[in-house]
Structures are given as structure tokens and as C-alpha cells.
Amino acid sequence: MIGNPVLAASGVTCLYGSRTGCADVSLEVHPGEILALAGESGSGKTTVLKALSGQLKPAAGRVLYRDAGGAELDVHALTEGRRRLLMRTELGFVHQNPRDGLNMAVSAGANVADRLLSGGERGYGRARSAALDWLGRVEIPADRLDDRPGRYSGGMLQRLQIARNLVTAPRLVFLDEPTGGLDASVQARLLDLIRDLVATLKLAAVLVTHDLAVARLLSQRLMVMKEGMVIESGLTDQVLDDPQEPYTQLLVSSILEA
Ligand SMILES: Nc1ncnc2c1ncn2[C@@H]1O[C@H](COP(=O)(O)OP(=O)(O)O)[C@@H](O)[C@H]1O
Ligand SMILES: [Mg+2]
Numbered sequence: 001m002i003g004n005p006v007l008a009a010s011g012v013t014c015l016y017g018s019r020t021g022c023a024d025v026s027l028e029v030h031p032g033e034i035l036a037l038a039g040e041s042g043s044g045k046t047t048v049l050k051a052l053s054g055q056l057k058p059a060a061g062r063v064l065y066r067d068a069g070g071a072e073l074d075v076h077a078l079t080e081g082r083r084r085l086l087m088r089t090e091l092g093f094v095h096q097n098p099r100d101g102l103n104m105a106v107s108a109g110a111n112v113a114d115r116l117l118s119g120g121e122r123g124y125g126r127a128r129s130a131a132l133d134w135l136g137r138v139e140i141p142a143d144r145l146d147d148r149p150g151r152y153s154g155g156m157l158q159r160l161q162i163a164r165n166l167v168t169a170p171r172l173v174f175l176d177e178p179t180g181g182l183d184a185s186v187q188a189r190l191l192d193l194i195r196d197l198v199a200t201l202k203l204a205a206v207l208v209t210h211d212l213a214v215a216r217l218l219s220q221r222l223m224v225m226k227e228g229m230v231i232e233s234g235l236t237d238q239v240l241d242d243p244q245e246p247y248t249q250l251l252v253s254s255i256l257e258a
Contacts, residue, residue: 005030005066006172006204007052012061014047021047022228025061029172034198034205036215036236038251039225045208046096046176048225052206053093053174054083065091068171089119092165092173096180096208098157102149102164108135109145112164119168134163138193155186159193166197173198175207179214191217212255216240224248 005028014021022044029035037045050056052063054075063075068090075083087093095101102111112131113124121127135145138159149157158178165173178194179187195218198205209215215222215236223233224245232245243249 008064009052010062012048012051012058012063014051014056015059020228022051025230027223029204029206031204032202033221034207034219036207036209036219036222037225038209038212038215038222040210043225044228045225049174049176049206049208053091054087088115089168090171092170094161094165094173094175094178096177098161101161102157104149106148107146108140108149108160111149111160112167115164116167130167134167138163154182155190158190172204175205177208177210194218212240212251
């Protein structure tokens with residue numbers, strides 16, 4: 001990897017049978033940086049995120065992750081066990097639908113503590129107090145700790161999912177439309193929370209969004225996807241203020257009109 005990116009993907013192509021999910025995607029994510037992937041529904045954003053995070057094996061291309069010890073790991077060449085451990089510790093993944101990222105059968109507190117325990121923490125008491133601390137940081141009241149997530153609102157579910165991911169102090173977090181489907185006011189508060197956490201923890205993140213306003217607020221760099229390919233990329237402000245591709249111009253003008 002050139003420089004010191006925490007993640008570097010080259011030529012990543014993913015297929016679903018004969019359908020292309022994404023084609024020839026290359027990118028780097030540097031420590032402390034938020035990279036946004038934007039594009040309309042079906043443009044391949046989630047597919048790229050799954051390939052980057054090791055959940056979907058590309059038909060071609062490579063994903064390299066630099067781990068906490070400085071070793072370069074080929075994410076898709078790891079054994080299943082090592083890949084899973086990485087996912088439970090150094091990497092986080094906040095799903096678009098919180099139900100995909102949470103265990104709905106156990107309490108909110110257990111959702112957070114369990115990730116620590118499955119990542120190797122042996123002290124149950126320590127896991128529980130770390131869970132408590134994190135639920136406080138995402139503004140979930142202590143008296144809701146023992147509730148099952150099914151009783152939470154959409155915004156709370158997303159905050160719980162964030163706590164569950166961040167409790168292991170990951171170095172790189174993947175966020176798939178983290179504020180999609182929420183009311184505007186709930187969305188604004190969640191975006192503030194994400195921005196504060198990412199800055200405080202100096203996290204690197206790949207953020208998927210179809211909403212360019214979200215990309216503007218959170219990311220330093222932006223890649224625009226269309227039909228599985230990256231068609232434009234650069235500094236977020238530059239791309240949004242002066243889009244070069246007609247498709248990006250269309251996306252930008254449609255948020256201005258919205
Ligand atoms: N599990 C799947 N099986 C078949 N096709 C899929 C599957 N998931 C996604 N696709 C297709 O891959 C393309 C990219 O989808 P996706 O990555 O989900 O886009 P986005 O997240 O930008 O909405 C679309 O054409 C979609 O229909
Ligand atoms: Mg998607």
C-alpha cells in the first residue's frame with residue numbers, strides 16, 4: 001500500500017450470477033478520514049461496502065487492510081475465523097437496517113457487551129460496564145438498558161447499533177445509509193452524534209449514502225457511483241461545488257431543488 005492507508009482496494013468487481021454488483025472499484029481510506037460513496041439506489045454502494053468489509057468475495061480485485069499491529073492483510077485471503085474476529089474487533093459495520101446488525105432476542109445491554117465478549121474480552125463485569133458507558137455515549141438512557149431492541153424507536157436502534165460497533169474501539173467503520181429512513185430531526189441528531197464520535201475517536205470510515213447533504217456534512221472525500229462503477233471522485237466540497245460528470249451534476253442539482 002502506498003502511504004499509510006488503513007484500507008486499499010484495487011479493481012474490485014463483484015457479480016451476482018450474471019449481474020454486476022460493482023465493477024473495477026479502487027479506493028484508499030486513510031486513518032481518521034471519512035470517505036463517502038454516493039449514488040442512486042442500485043448503483044452498487046452496498047456491494048462495495050460488503051466487499052471492503054470481507055462479507056462478499058469479489059470475482060476480481062483485492063482488498064488490503066492494515067491491522068492494528070501494522071501488518072497488511074488480504075481480507076479475502078484470510079481464514080474464515082480470522083476474518084470473523086477482525087469483523088468483531090478492529091472493523092465495524094453499521095447496517096442500513098439495524099435489525100441486520102443487532103441481536104433482537106437479547107437486551108440492548110447484552111447487544112453491546114456480547115460484541116466485546118465474542119471479540120475476546122473475558123471479564124463479564126468489564127464488558128457490562130463498557131456497555132453501560134457506550135449506551136450513555138450514544139444517549140440511550142440507563143433505564144432502557146435491559147429492554148430488547150424491538151421496543152426501541154428507529155433512531156435509538158441506530159444508536160444502539162453504533163454503540164455495539166464502537167465498544168471494541170474499531171479502527172475502521174463501514175456505515176451503510178446510517179440515517180436512511182429516519183425523520184429529519186432524528187436524522188440530524190444522529191448525524192451530529194456520528195460526526196462527534198468519528199472526530200473524537202479519530203476513526204476512519206466508509207460512509208454509504210444516497211444523500212449528498214449527508215456526504216457533505218460527514219465526509220472529506222467523495223466517490224460517486226453509477227451502474228456499479230465509480231464515475232467521479234475527489235474532495236467532497238470540490239465534487240459538490242464543481243461536479244464534472246453530467247450524472248453528478250444531475251445529482252447535485254436535484255438536492256438543490258429538493
Ligand atoms: N443479493 C443480490 N442478488 C442479486 N443482485 C443483487 C443482490 N444485491 C444487489 N444486487 C444488484 O446489484 C446492484 C447493486 O446493488 P447494491 O449494491 O445493493 O446498490 P445500492 O446499495 O447502491 O442501492 C443492483 O443492480 C442490485 O439489483
Ligand atoms: Mg444499498
